[in-house]
Amino acid sequence: NQRKDFLHKRSREIVNAYDCVCIEDLDMKAMARSLHFGKSVHDNGWGMFTTFLKYKLEEEGKQLIRIDKWFPSSQTCSVCGYKNPEIKDLGMREWDCPRCKSHHDRDLNAAINIRKEGMRIVMA
């Protein structure tokens, strides 16, 4: 219940702050099998969180955009669009784009790409 309460509060804060939220449609079963995430994703806190987000957004006429899990959010340079196949390794937390030389934090770069892709879908 403590965690559920936390997920309700966080989703409320996000819904209050934004009109449109873009998330990656993560494959939680595959993540549970991976060594990097393991058991922590088995209990599906993420699924619960996205359910809360979706209905809270819809209540206010706002939108949740799910980005396909195959969209290369981590591998793509958010500055120039170069796709770096080495970034599939989850251990690589930061990288430099070989084309435009931008320095990336893995998660921030992925988030920027997810937002761009979400806006592309909304505008289409």
Ligand SMILES: [Zn+2]
């Ligand atoms: Zn680049």
